[in-house]
Amino acid sequence: MSARVLIVDDILPNVKLLEAKLSTEYYEVLTATSGKEALEKVASDNPDIVLLDVMMPGMDGFEVCSIIKGNPETAHIPVVMVTALTDAQDKVRGLEAGADDFLSKPINDTALMARVRSLVRLKMALDEWRVRENAANQFGAVSESPSVMTEPVEGARVLVIEDKEYEKTKIAETLMRDHNIVMGAESGPKGMELIAKYDFDIVMVSLNLNGEDGLRLCSHLKSNERTRSVPIVMIAEQDDMIYVAHGLEIGAHDYILRPLDKNELLARVRTQIRRKRFQERLRSTYEISLNMALTDSLTGLYNRRYFEVHLDKLLQKNKASRKALAVILLDIDHFKKVNDTYGHNVGDEVLKIFAQRLTGSLRSFDLVARLGGEEFVVVLPDISKERSYIVAERLRRSIADAPFPCNTPEGTLKVTTSLGGAVIEAGGYEIHEILDRADKCLYEAKHGGRNCTVFEGEGKIDPAKYQESARISYEDEEGAAGAASSSP
């Protein structure tokens, strides 16, 4: 995949050399010869990756990297530090500034290309999600501004596949400093057993396993949908670079060379954990917004939008099966007075408890939704008239029988509800028509003294006649599987 690469180095021949190499591979190359110019180009030209010289007069590479990674707008852009330094401490300093990797001068072409390709690929996968997240943010759906650098790096689950016992122990001890949960496996098959049982946030794979090809293991993890997005960090010898490059092509995210430097190890693992958690958060934003679209935030019940889509589906199903379906509208009696007397907070408490009691009195495949204000609806699929009267009465009593625990001077509040129902025998009705029919009954219930149930064709339901009995067990009702579940 082609991409836009920003090369930053104060020595022009270095810039030209890298530019030539990357250009031959059809990358678009931008250049900068100082930290200041680099930051300007990062802001204006949207590079997909930055190759950043460490030693520059004025602002050095560490500082430039910190600024790029400290800004939520640019933190997702991969930065590779290019350096003549081989001191582990400098490496760690760069990684802690947020650098994604290090390349040592003179630059090895294989390592360079493999690293650039791999980091660009990771960035592009994130880009799609970032755009959506930004949209969600502007809408106010998400409260905090996201940045990969502010993700927590502790408490991750790490699997280490390594047959050198002392290395495994060293890695485990080091990673436990960050309160990670570390498990070890001494071979690929043992590792796969653990992967089958547990979800890991990161897998470290030795490329020097005895009698095993570590890359085969990486490839297997990358080919399985369940493990595909789990970052892999390879552990390799200094002269394994071609092998490591192949691993990056396959989809491993990073590598660390022996002898393992503890701080470098910690820094690289942190980078992977951060990136994985960032990606997961971007994904969950989507699910949150989807959920928000279809539920009522106060009661957690489905909202009118969901209700209308699903009632429509249930009606179509009923038309096919020729079974009856009941629609019951509920309206809390004198609710306006609750708000006016005790304030909105108490009103909200009442709505929440009301919703809980309804849900608690229904089968899992009955549908309950809040239509708005103090109006709720319940749909009972595959039910007889008589049984729907019983359920409606049960709902009415679940509200009226015990006062609501509320933040009123008395600590409780007596609440009642009026119910209006219609039983649809055969399909072919419009949603509005059915709601109107139930609503007419609700109107009668309201004007018939409230705290009562009126059904179309039946009038006011006699509580004594349709009390629940052992004889008619609603819960034992069969054959209604596959309907919508009552709670989101």
Add this chain to the structure above:
Amino acid sequence: MSARVLIVDDILPNVKLLEAKLSTEYYEVLTATSGKEALEKVASDNPDIVLLDVMMPGMDGFEVCSIIKGNPETAHIPVVMVTALTDAQDKVRGLEAGADDFLSKPINDTALMARVRSLVRLKMALDEWRVRENAANQFGAVSESPSVMTEPVEGARVLVIEDKEYEKTKIAETLMRDHNIVMGAESGPKGMELIAKYDFDIVMVSLNLNGEDGLRLCSHLKSNERTRSVPIVMIAEQDDMIYVAHGLEIGAHDYILRPLDKNELLARVRTQIRRKRFQERLRSTYEISLNMALTDSLTGLYNRRYFEVHLDKLLQKNKASRKALAVILLDIDHFKKVNDTYGHNVGDEVLKIFAQRLTGSLRSFDLVARLGGEEFVVVLPDISKERSYIVAERLRRSIADAPFPCNTPEGTLKVTTSLGGAVIEAGGYEIHEILDRADKCLYEAKHGGRNCTVFEGEGKIDPAKYQESARISYEDEEGAAGAASSSP
């Protein structure tokens, strides 16, 4: 990127040969020796790509491909037909069955690997979105089941960058059969000029441009965020395969070899258009659900969720700027009676017109939302007490002054609204507190005869006193930029 490849061929040595090649490159390989077995493995093992022999006894490759591509569950899996046939007609038959490409036996390794890598990459980019789309579907947010094969293939905008006039003409004439809009450019720079001006659905690039490197052009398109997702189809000579393979690596989606076969051209372009449109639809699902989460479906106004997030932001801003902010609650008078008398349809009409009139009477940065039922709220940032009384009265009159055109026997309905307002001078209040304060005024307005405005500390607003005049122009109000816009 590693992936799971399904090889289908009835001749075992062919299977073994391909398996060895792909396995060396660390792909996970599955095999099948008949069409039936292939379909079983496609269903059970989630391959990322299928290499499918055409000539098999029983069910041949065309049929297998048609079944894979005809099933919405599997249509996204790329299929490459492997064949000894070189007949253009057979090729087209395969492409029309939905195949993504053809490889001729004996298989050229460069072509094979480049094709597999490229198609796997495209699939994985789509996979993320497919998972979300499925979730949205289950929730009922989206009505139709999506399949890449059912996307329309006509009416796309195509740019052809080709300096051979007769080829350009041939391509344009061919693609216009599908009612595509085709534009031509005889060089890269001319092409880029058109791309800067228009959005294209697909760009065809000749790799044999005089004095130009077509791949450089592809790379440029792939490096720019605006053009990155536009599919590129390369046009190349038969012996350009290594060059073509490089193009696929860079990110071009497909290629066609000269001499151009019109039907093959049409089939390949259709595949790209379909895939692009599918991808766009998956993306738009996200935006639709986001929008659904924050707006009221009936009136199109923002909903309570959006209102609460934004009022909170406005309050914080006000606290900093120390400017006043007005919150006005509106409740349609006797709305229940409208529903009871004329039915829900008329009630819905009233709510829609009510919302339109409110929006029409406000500044673009005022916030208006439907809280539920017949209750609405308006927030006016950066406003004085006196001006907020004027706006409230203007809103009241916008409802009361002209009857609503409605589906009642009379064709219209007289509607009025009561308003309760509070002006917040300095921040530090909770949303609920502010709503309660406005709600108390609304209660007074309701009990003070309705169709009137009550403000905290001011009581009932005198319509004569706070009538709009040329002297106090609300629209000229400055300094409130950056607040939320009144309509989503």
